Amino acid sequence: MSKTVKSMRTPLGRVRGLGSAKEGVQHWWLQRVTAVALVPLMLLLACAIIKLAGSDHTALAETFQNPFFAIIVLLAVLAAFWHLKLGAQVIIEDYIHSEGAKVATLLAVTFAIYLVGGIAAISVLKLFFGA
Amino acid sequence: MANVERPLSPHIQVWRPTVTMVTSITHRITGGALGVGTLLLTWWLAAAAAGPEHYATVQAVLGSWFGRLVLFGFTWALFYHLCNGIRHLFWDAGYGFEVKTAAKSAWAVIIISVVLTLLAWILAYAVN
Numbered sequence: 027m028s029k030t031v032k033s034m035r036t037p038l039g040r041v042r043g044l045g046s047a048k049e050g051v052q053h054w055w056l057q058r059v060t061a062v063a064l065v066p067l068m069l070l071l072a073c074a075i076i077k078l079a080g081s082d083h084t085a086l087a088e089t090f091q092n093p094f095f096a097i098i099v100l101l102a103v104l105a106a107f108w109h110l111k112l113g114a115q116v117i118i119e120d121y122i123h124s125e126g127a128k129v130a131t132l133l134a135v136t137f138a139i140y141l142v143g144g145i146a147a148i149s150v151l152k153l154f155f156g157a
Numbered sequence: 158m159a160n161v162e163r164p165l166s167p168h169i170q171v172w173r174p175t176v177t178m179v180t181s182i183t184h185r186i187t188g189g190a191l192g193v194g195t196l197l198l199t200w201w202l203a204a205a206a207a208g209p210e211h212y213a214t215v216q217a218v219l220g221s222w223f224g225r226l227v228l229f230g231f232t233w234a235l236f237y238h239l240c241n242g243i244r245h246l247f248w249d250a251g252y253g254f255e256v257k258t259a260a261k262s263a264w265a266v267i268i269i270s271v272v273l274t275l276l277a278w279i280l281a282y283a284v285n
Binding site: 058061062064065068069072075076077079080082083084086087090099103106107110113114117139142143145146148149150152153 | 185188189191192195196198199202203205206208209212213232235239242243245246249277280281284285
């Protein structure tokens with residue numbers, strides 16, 4: 027019996043398994059990875075903010091000098107903005123159908139998220155190093 | 158793309174809202190709200206990094222009645238998205254798809270998110 031063609035995909039394409047978007051399940055998977063990371067990080071951040079809510083600047087600056095505290099806040103910021111970038115992309119792709127407006131919005135929102143996330147991360151580092 | 162006005166699926170306005178529908182769209186809405194809310198968190202962090210004067214300004218704005226109202230909403234959005242996100246992770250693992258289970262977990266998310274929000278604020282007032 028001769029080999030019948032069961033799929034239009036090339037053998038290499040099938041092995042890679044990345045599909046037409048050429049990224050496979052990467053977007054979906056990273057959204058779950060960041061989600062799992064954010065569960066403990068956000069609970070810890072919530073506890074920290076509850077404790078710091080009424081603090082003056084001196085007490086706040088001292089807390090940020092603690093490396094354990096600083097790394098938790100920094101990881102929370104990085105995971106949150108990454109998760110936000112992935113989520114915002116899905117919402118934009120769902121609701122904006124014209125290609126030009128979609129790409130423009132995706133670019134603008136992605137840049138804005140990295141800008142704001144960058145400011146947040148640098149602020150944490152500045153507080154930690156006490157510069 | 159053809160410019161024919163075909164009906165879009167899902168045709169959501171023809172169905173009676175169910176708790177699972179409401180929790181689904183609320184997950185997306187709270188996600189968007191939290192995205193906007195990161196501006197507040199970043200403002201708070203940047204002001205703290207900039208020095209005592211800027212920090213005092215932020216604390217005054219966030220401490221006003223309107224600031225507290227926004228923060229209260231932000232707290233609930235965070236706990237809701239967190240709880241419902243865990244519910245989504247269980248689905249991703251293949252659990253909890255039965256209609257009754259999904260409705261029960263929807264109500265659990267609503268109730269737990271409200272309880273956690275109230276608990277966080279009670280603790281914040283008690284500590285400070």
